[in-house]
Amino acid sequence: MTLRPDLAIIADNVAQGSRVLDVGCGDGALMAALRDMHGVDARGLEIEAVNVAAAVSRGLSVIQGDADTDLADYPDASFDYAILSQTLQTTRRPDAVLDQLLRIGRRAFVSFPNFAHWRVRASLLWGGRMPVTRLLPEQWFDTPNIHHVTIDDFRALVKDRGLTVEGAWFLSGDKQTTSAAANFLAEHAVFLLKN
Template sequence: MTLRPDLAVIADHVAAGARVLDIGCGDGALMAALRDGRGVDARGLEIDPGNVSLAVARGLPVVQGDADTDLPGYPDQSFDYAILSQTLQTCHAPDRVLDELLRIGRRAFVSFPNFAHWRVRLSLLWGGRMPVTSLLPEQWYDTPNIHHVTIDDFRTFLARRSVVVEGAWFLSRGGVRPAAGANLLAEHAVFLLRR
């Protein structure tokens, strides 16, 4: 099974045998890859009941829950990694969710679509409308994305909160690109964080 590009980056950087909590785990694709390829003890939290069923059918320990409300019940530092992939922009309180990630996990992976990518900017500039692309396929009224974060926004947010960036990967067209000009040229970002 081929992982989504941001999940592939995360999978390549999770230590073998680690304990992982994947928040917003979808159908469990990343968890299955980590379990099968790296011997990771992966747990999942997913809001969509259909995805929970798909993940459980893969033999994965996934529970239905909401990142905005259900993370405070996890003990401090109970996982080596807390993962939030393509979910930050859908959270009602992304600042609190990030605090919980860094409390629950010794490290946290966060990936998100970059709303400052040049195609998004061009769509707004020339069309005057919210973009619909292959990576952002929903109309403005049907999107789960409620916080339109950019790479530069996220970097500033982390700096103000004194969060350490251990790694950052910027993706375009399915591949990793250089950090230079990432806010304009990267479609997605993946950050590895710690306190």
């Protein structure tokens, strides 16, 4: 099974036999890979019923729920990792969701599209319209993205919260790129955080 590049980075960096909560797990592709490759005890929370059904059909433990409201129901430090991939920008309160992730998990992986990527900037500058890209394929009026986060915005939030960055990976297309000028050159970011 080939994982999306950000999910492959996460899968490569989750310790064998860990307990994982994948928030916004989609169809469970990452959870299945973690279970099959690393013997991980993976649980999932997903808002879309069709994705919950797809994940459950893979034999995964996934419940339907909303990251903005349902994370409060999980006990403190009940997972080794809490994962939020391409979901942060769709939540009503990303800062509160991040706090919940790090309350529930000893560490948290967070991945998101970078709205400061040069193609996004060029689209706004030259076209005057919200961009439509491979990673941001919806028009402004039907996108689930309600917060347009950049790598520098996220770094500032992490610093303000006093969190530790244990790892950071940046993607341009489907390939990893350096952290140099990541806010301008990376289309996607993956962070591993802890309190």
